[in-house]
Amino acid sequence: MNVVEAFLSPASPSLKICGVTSPTDAQGLIDKKVPAIGINFWPKSKRYCSPDEALEFLPALRGQIARVGVFVNNARQLAPDLLAAKAIDLVQLHGDEDDEELIGLLAQDVPVIRALSLQSSDHLPSVVGHYENLLASHPGTLALLLDAHAPGVYGGTGETIDWEQAGEFIRLASPLPVLLAGGIVPENAAKALRLTRPAGLDVASGAESSPGVKDFEKVSQLLVATQTANPLP
Numbered sequence: 001m002n003v004v005e006a007f008l009s010p011a012s013p014s015l016k017i018c019g020v021t022s023p024t025d026a027q028g029l030i031d032k033k034v035p036a037i038g039i040n041f042w043p044k045s046k047r048y049c050s051p052d053e054a055l056e057f058l059p060a061l062r063g064q065i066a067r068v069g070v071f072v073n074n075a076r077q078l079a080p081d082l083l084a085a086k087a088i089d090l091v092q093l094h095g096d097e098d099d100e101e102l103i104g105l106l107a108q109d110v111p112v113i114r115a116l117s118l119q120s121s122d123h124l125p126s127v128v129g130h131y132e133n134l135l136a137s138h139p140g141t142l143a144l145l146l147d148a149h150a151p152g153v154y155g156g157t158g159e160t161i162d163w164e165q166a167g168e169f170i171r172l173a174s175p176l177p178v179l180l181a182g183g184i185v186p187e188n189a190a191k192a193l194r195l196t197r198p199a200g201l202d203v204a205s206g207a208e209s210s211p212g213v214k215d216f217e218k219v220s221q222l223l224v225a226t227q228t229a230n231p232l233p
């Protein structure tokens, strides 16, 4: 099983630590056997990592951890070079990207994580059905990610989402992997896992001491939460 398959495997809930900005933190997360890291390529993020900086340390980590490039409306410009340099394994679309862009990545065999912010008025079966149909006509590796609605900042806000609604969505979407994000911290991770049964947790602000600097005590606690959660049904 390669690192992407291991990260998205339904066998047990996974963990992605997002907003890594330094080679030291990336290596520390590999040493702890965290399944995935996220590197944020949106210049307005508090956890921004420039493509030039990323190209200096990410290619050497290939095969040791799943490396997710996080993009907000700029994947078209940046992802091709990062993929060609083997600096990232997956593309996370966390902005207003359309299906055409997602399908274009799947067609190139690029694994994609599509971030969604559910609204209370959303008809969940329709949203799930949309991605099921998309994947049926454009096969590839696709995961969905549920995050808080964050106009203007897009993500990384530390705001939690409605876990009841998230749990219902995740059940409907199965076996399509769905990651849970939004305000996950060591103190609420076990409860979030129990209520929603996601393919994994995605944590930015809940795993750092300051924006872009990882707190390894928090990372250890998050790992324990994922490793002791009941396996997915």
Ligand SMILES: O=C(O)c1ccccc1N[C@@H]1O[C@H](COP(=O)(O)O)[C@@H](O)[C@H]1O
Residues within 6 Å of the ligand: 018, 019, 038, 040, 042, 045, 046, 047, 070, 072, 094, 145, 147, 153, 154, 155, 156, 157, 158, 159, 181, 182, 183, 184, 202, 203, 204, 205, 206
């Ligand atoms: O982390 C950011 O700064 C960020 C900015 C823009 C889009 C996505 C971003 N990160 C993603 O946000 C969620 C949740 O983060 P948090 O744990 O609530 O702080 C996660 O999916 C990150 O990948």
